[in-house]
Amino acid sequence: MLILGIESSTSQVGCAIGGHEGVLASAHSSRGKRHAENLTPQIEFVCEQARVGLQEISVVAVDIGPGLYTGLRVGVTSAVSIAFGLNIPMIGVTSLDLVAYPIRHCQKLIVAAVDARRDEIFHANYRQVPGGIQRISEPAVTSPEDLSAELLASNDEVQLVGDGAIRYADHFKDLKGVEPAEPGLAFPSASSLVQLAHAKALREDFVKPSELKPLYLRKPDALEIDKQKRRVDR
Amino acid sequence: MTQGLVLAIETSCDETAAAVVADGKHVLSSVVSSQVDIHARYGGVVPEVASRAHVDLITPVIAQTLIEAGIEHHDLDLVAATRGPGLIGSLLVGVSAAKSLALVWNKPFIGVNHLEGHLYSSFLEEPDLELPMIILLVSGGHTMLVSMDKHLTYRVLGQTLDDAAGEAYDKVARYLGLGYPGGPIIDKLATSGQAEISFPRPMIGEGYDFSFSGLKTAVINYVRKNPDELDENIAASFQEAVVEVLVTKTIRAAKDENAVSVCIGGGVAANSRLREAILDACPKEGLKPFIPSRSYCTDNAAMIGAAAWRRFKHDGPSDLATGADPNLRIPE
Numbered sequence: 001m002l003i004l005g006i007e008s009s010t011s012q013v014g015c016a017i018g019g020h021e022g023v024l025a026s027a028h029s030s031r032g033k034r035h036a037e038n039l040t041p042q043i044e045f046v047c048e049q050a051r052v053g054l055q056e057i058s059v060v061a062v063d064i065g066p067g068l069y070t071g072l073r074v075g076v077t078s079a080v081s082i083a084f085g086l087n088i089p090m091i092g093v094t095s096l097d098l099v100a101y102p103i104r105h106c107q108k109l110i111v112a113a114v115d116a117r118r119d120e121i122f123h124a125n126y127r128q129v130p131g132g133i134q135r136i137s138e139p140a141v142t143s144p145e146d147l148s149a150e151l152l153a154s155n156d157e158v159q160l161v162g163d164g165a166i167r168y169a170d171h172f173k174d175l176k177g178v179e180p181a182e183p184g185l186a187f188p189s190a191s192s193l194v195q196l197a198h199a200k201a202l203r204e205d206f207v208k209p210s211e212l213k214p215l216y217l218r219k220p221d222a223l224e225i226d227k228q229k230r231r232v233d234r
Numbered sequence: 235m236t237q238g239l240v241l242a243i244e245t246s247c248d249e250t251a252a253a254v255v256a257d258g259k260h261v262l263s264s265v266v267s268s269q270v271d272i273h274a275r276y277g278g279v280v281p282e283v284a285s286r287a288h289v290d291l292i293t294p295v296i297a298q299t300l301i302e303a304g305i306e307h308h309d310l311d312l313v314a315a316t317r318g319p320g321l322i323g324s325l326l327v328g329v330s331a332a333k334s335l336a337l338v339w340n341k342p343f344i345g346v347n348h349l350e351g352h353l354y355s356s357f358l359e360e361p362d363l364e365l366p367m368i369i370l371l372v373s374g375g376h377t378m379l380v381s382m383d384k385h386l387t388y389r390v391l392g393q394t395l396d397d398a399a400g401e402a403y404d405k406v407a408r409y410l411g412l413g414y415p416g417g418p419i420i421d422k423l424a425t426s427g428q429a430e431i432s433f434p435r436p437m438i439g440e441g442y443d444f445s446f447s448g449l450k451t452a453v454i455n456y457v458r459k460n461p462d463e464l465d466e467n468i469a470a471s472f473q474e475a476v477v478e479v480l481v482t483k484t485i486r487a488a489k490d491e492n493a494v495s496v497c498i499g500g501g502v503a504a505n506s507r508l509r510e511a512i513l514d515a516c517p518k519e520g521l522k523p524f525i526p527s528r529s530y531c532t533d534n535a536a537m538i539g540a541a542a543w544r545r546f547k548h549d550g551p552s553d554l555a556t557g558a559d560p561n562l563r564i565p566e
């Protein structure tokens with residue numbers, strides 16, 4: 001079983017191929033706003049590197065967000081189109097699961113925090129369980145102030161991870177028992193996606209391309225709608 | 235065997251569309267899933283709402299298009315998508331889908347200029363249109379006069395300096411509380427009204443550029459001063475002013491440029507009064523008019539397939555590193 005993983009919900013875009021033998025090849029780039037340009041050539045590149053033809057892929061895994069909407073849509077649309085084009089199933093994984101995954105051996109409460117822009121953070125909590133970690137809260141969006149207040153009230157030893165924790169580091173740096181995020185692990189990686197998806201694939205935890213939906217967590221921006229109305233009223 | 239089978243995708247604004255076109259002119263299938271009901275609530279297209287709807291609709295629309303065309307993906311020769319101009323978030327959905335499908339099906343990909351698509355919509359029904367030709371391209375986003383001297387060679391003679399014609403329709407309809415989109419609503423109302431109010435004909439005697447902002451303001455001022463005037467009469471009079479400006483400039487451009495044919499395209503080209511006026515004016519000046527079916531005037535993917543095949547034969551495929559360009563202009 002070969003899995004193609006696509007990840008583009010942050011300022012980064014990446015993809016990887018892997019399966020039983022682990023990750024065979026991966027690529028990522030972090031030049032902001034270049035998701036659509038970079039992704040398709042990247043997929044070609046990882047196939048070449050892994051010496052795999054696209055026809056041999058049996059599952060497409062994708063980061064379904066939450067994250068930055070434009071990049072997220074490029075990744076989800078590309079992944080769904082590939083799965084549709086090859087007539088194969090999909091696996092969706094949240095960006096928060098992806099940033100928590102590399103620190104799965106941590107004993108503390110893991111809080112994944114992805115930058116949501118406009119002074120907000122997407123976040124979820126994780127606990128260690130035998131064989132990995134488990135998400136113990138639903139992905140949510142909140143202000144850094146509210147998240148830091150929540151952490152302060154929890155009395156848990158906390159490990160923060162994700163680019164949201166780095167961008168709003170000032171809100172978390174003086175909190176007792178809260179360990180700041182490590183910059184090297186700030187972004188979801190396509191390699192983690194392939195590894196996580198592999199475990200899910202063994203349980204046949206698949207969705208059809210038509211069932212896969214991005215996780216936005218916010219309604220279409222009210223500000224944007226007001227702006228549009230003003231434009232029309234001009 | 236059919237030659238030049240193109241799967242074309244169009245997501246530049248608020249229609250999610252796909253089509254299969256053979257040889258740049260025979261439409262095997264054309265599916266358009268309109269989001270107009272979704273946006274009507276907001277009184278205009280909201281970019282984030284449009285982008286989200288495209289993600290949900292794109293695969294079902296493509297699947298439906300292939301089924302209706304009765305072909306398998308093996309039969310395709312090219313996968314095309316609109317790469318601009320338009321809303322960036324919407325364009326990226328179509329471009330990403332098309333590039334991904336081209337990659338997995340091992341077909342060439344081409345990124346298409348939406349405006350070039352509109353310019354080629356006439357050739358879907360009338361492949362032998364004679365050049366040189368003047369095309370009036372009028373929609374919610376664009377108002378321009380283009381001269382097509384030979385295939386794939388254009389000159390933009392004039393365009394709007396402020397509001398697009400369709401935008402003026404939307405704003406007037408909005409001011410009158412008639413709803414969205416304004417074009418079809420005003421068109422329908424106008425049929426039972428009298429075009430007796432003399433609204434200005436902006437820039438009608440000068441050059442090929444357009445300006446509709448002043449006309450819109452004149453309508454609003456008139457309605458303020460005459461609150462009892464029937465909406466039907468306002469609609470008919472406003473429409474008459476818009477159409478007279480559009481047609482006068484189009485005919486003048488065609489004569490000045492020694493064009494043989496005159497075509498219209500874009501959402502406003504679905505307007506019944508404009509269609510009638512063009513058909514009426516052209517023969518008097520020895521010009522051959524062609525008016526595409528309404529479904530090929532408003533945004534659709536069949537026209538993208540027509541332009542895609544012409545471009546592909548001339549320029550070859552686009553790179554898979556192609557992105558979207560919201561400000562793409564007509565290639566001159």
Ligand SMILES: [Zn+2]
Nearest residue numbers: 352373500533
């Ligand atoms: Zn258009």
